[in-house]
Amino acid sequence: MAEAQLEMLDLGDLEAVIGLEVHVELATQSKLFCGCATTFGAPPNTQVCPVCLGLPGTLPVLNARAVEYAVKAGLALGCQITERSLFARKNYFYPDLPKAYQISQHERPLCRNGAVTITTPEGLRRIGIVRVHLEEEAGKLVHSGDSIIGSEATHVDYNRAGIPLIEIVTAPDLRSPEEARLFLEELRTILRYIGVSDVRMEEGSLRCDANISLRPKGSTALGTKTEVKNMNSFRAVVRALTYEAQRQAEVIRSGEAVRPETRAWDEARQVTVAMRAKEEADDYRYFTEPDLVPLVLTQERIEGWRAELPELPAARRERFVASYGLPEYDASVLTSSRLVADFFEAVAQEVGDAKLASNWVMGEVLRWAKTEGGEVVELPVSVQGLAELLGLLRQGVINQAAAKSVLEEMVASGRGAREIVAERGLEQISDRSELEALVDRVIAENPKPVEDIRAGQTKAIGFLMGQVMRLSQGKANPQQVRELLHERLGVGG
Amino acid sequence: MSQELRLTREDVERVARLAHLGLTDEEKEHLQRDLSLILEAFDRLREVLTEGVEPTTHLVPQESVLRPDTVRPSLPQGQVLANAPETRDGFFRVPRILEES
Numbered sequence: 001m002a003e004a005q006l007e008m009l010d011l012g013d014l015e016a017v018i019g020l021e022v023h024v025e026l027a028t029q030s031k032l033f034c035g036c037a038t039t040f041g042a043p044p045n046t047q048v049c050p051v052c053l054g055l056p057g058t059l060p061v062l063n064a065r066a067v068e069y070a071v072k073a074g075l076a077l078g079c080q081i082t083e084r085s086l087f088a089r090k091n092y093f094y095p096d097l098p099k100a101y102q103i104s105q106h107e108r109p110l111c112r113n114g115a116v117t118i119t120t121p122e123g124l125r126r127i128g129i130v131r132v133h134l135e136e137e138a139g140k141l142v143h144s145g146d147s148i149i150g151s152e153a154t155h156v157d158y159n160r161a162g163i164p165l166i167e168i169v170t171a172p173d174l175r176s177p178e179e180a181r182l183f184l185e186e187l188r189t190i191l192r193y194i195g196v197s198d199v200r201m202e203e204g205s206l207r208c209d210a211n212i213s214l215r216p217k218g219s220t221a222l223g224t225k226t227e228v229k230n231m232n233s234f235r236a237v238v239r240a241l242t243y244e245a246q247r248q249a250e251v252i253r254s255g256e257a258v259r260p261e262t263r264a265w266d267e268a269r270q271v272t273v274a275m276r277a278k279e280e281a282d283d284y285r286y287f288t289e290p291d292l293v294p295l296v297l298t299q300e301r302i303e304g305w306r307a308e309l310p311e312l313p314a315a316r317r318e319r320f321v322a323s324y325g326l327p328e329y330d331a332s333v334l335t336s337s338r339l340v341a342d343f344f345e346a347v348a349q350e351v352g353d354a355k356l357a358s359n360w361v362m363g364e365v366l367r368w369a370k371t372e373g374g375e376v377v378e379l380p381v382s383v384q385g386l387a388e389l390l391g392l393l394r395q396g397v398i399n400q401a402a403a404k405s406v407l408e409e410m411v412a413s414g415r416g417a418r419e420i421v422a423e424r425g426l427e428q429i430s431d432r433s434e435l436e437a438l439v440d441r442v443i444a445e446n447p448k449p450v451e452d453i454r455a456g457q458t459k460a461i462g463f464l465m466g467q468v469m470r471l472s473q474g475k476a477n478p479q480q481v482r483e484l485l486h487e488r489l490g491v492g493g
Numbered sequence: 494m495s496q497e498l499r500l501t502r503e504d505v506e507r508v509a510r511l512a513h514l515g516l517t518d519e520e521k522e523h524l525q526r527d528l529s530l531i532l533e534a535f536d537r538l539r540e541v542l543t544e545g546v547e548p549t550t551h552l553v554p555q556e557s558v559l560r561p562d563t564v565r566p567s568l569p570q571g572q573v574l575a576n577a578p579e580t581r582d583g584f585f586r587v588p589r590i591l592e593e594s
């Protein structure tokens with residue numbers, strides 16, 4: 001079948017029904033059930049101990065911070081928190097699991113029944129969150145292809161085994177690959193706001209599997225679904241789901257039935273490939289983890305954590321629109337990172353001009369910001385630094401063009417705006433007699449345009465303006481120059 | 494065996510497969526009978542009315558004890574790998590996992 005047409009997913013009279021299972025690593029210092037460090041990139045098998053290796057006689061002890069982060073994630077996703085939740089063993093054999101079971105939650109997960117609202121071109125859409133539960137990460141398998149015959153082997157590193165994860169399960173509420181991407185972006189923003197995870201897909205701290213099926217538009221029944229795995233970026237999620245939706249549509253149109261199966265996204269070939277048929281449902285023989293008694297949380301504790309949550313992105317977006325009069329788009333750019341949103345608000349307050357602050361933060365500041373994995377991690381100037389610059393701009397000491405070049409130098413040298421303006425003599429010329437001299441000289445030197453303007457072709461004023469600015473080396477106050485030219489040439493307005 | 498058993502031989506084989514147990518025919522027959530008897534015993538328990546009763550998950554009346562998020566020393570790599578049948582470059586080395594397809 002043809003490669004996925006990313007731009008245009010047209011399923012005709014069918015619609016896609018998509019649900020996501022997202023695994024997110026929590027940013028704790030130590031693992032979920034032992035004191036091993038969670039640092040990324042350590043040499044293999046150097047962050048393991050008898051507990052996370054599953055050696056006989058060891059007992060897991062739950063990490064308080066992991067519980068706090070999981071509950072905060074649940075609260076931020078609008079979930080109800082289970083006061084008495086249970087851990088369970090999920091049993092399966094795979095070398096990435098040293099115990100041959102994963103400690104997870106099955107019945108009574110920590111968080112249930114939440115929702116995330118996403119903004120789509122068709123308007124707001126509410127995506128249900130079925131559950132959020134705590135579980136431990138598995139180890140990492142490295143498949144070596146050191147030789148095609150004979151000694152092929154799999155290498156196992158258990159450093160990741162036991163790192164705390166939350167699994168977030170959505171309802172099948174998403175209707176397109178694009179909605180899946182919007183949901184993941186909103187989820188990432190929320191989790192970063194509350195500081196429970198770095199949410200870096202490239203380091204594997206966010207992973208996503210999807211269930212997808214098709215049905216006739218308007219139907220409420222669910223079609224046969226496939227599960228798509230191995231999508232390593234938001235872009236891969238969109239492409240894999242687009243491909244899979246088109247594949248299923250072709251199967252259905254050819255009169256065949258979609259097979260319930262697990263399919264892996266093949267990034268190199270941009271296709272999904274069947275991994276295994278789900279003839280029998282996965283049977284993990286879940287049972288309550290005998291080594292962990294129920295996790296009991298008081299309402300007081302839960303409410304204490306709720307009180308610690310910052311203002312969440314959706315609320316902040318709304319407030320930016322309502323109280324600063326920003327367009328929706330600007331508000332969503334500024335709130336996509338807590339760091340940027342905090343910075344903008346501080347500058348807006350300092351300068352007393354939200355529109356000016358938002359233009360500069362969205363344009364110049366974000367242009368020079370340092371990003372990692374799509375997240376702004378460092379801003380190029382301090383709040384005071386930008387406020388000082390914008391203050392000079394507002395007072396008319398420098399003009400827009402000079403301000404941009406000053407900011408560039410501030411970023412490069414770390415020096416203050418006033419200092420740079422003084423040193424480079426960038427103060428705007430606002431002195432009337434000085435400007436008059438410049439304007440008169442330009443008028444005298446350009447008889448032809450002046451004649452045109454007097455004859456009513458006022459467009460040529462732009463040319464004269466440019467000449468004055470050039471003569472002043474860009475320092476003339478453009479507003480005043482315009483007024484003076486109009487005055488001298490007897491042109492209205 | 495005169496009386497009908499709760500579990501079929503296929504049930505026993507499936508459970509054995511999930512648990513990665515290789516059973517002889519004799520063992521399968523034995524387990525089919527034993528496991529069926531256990532299920533029957535549970536059937537009797539199910540007759541007890543438990544509506545409104547919290548399920549018992551643990552016999553100790555305790556709540557989870559939490560540990561502060563503090564890093565403690567891990568084992569040295571040499572010790573971690575000491576009992577591994579095969580290692581390479583700090584990794585456990587196991588027979589290649591075939592990607593299912």
Ligand SMILES: [Zn+2]
Binds near residue numbers: 031035048049051
């Ligand atoms: Zn450990």
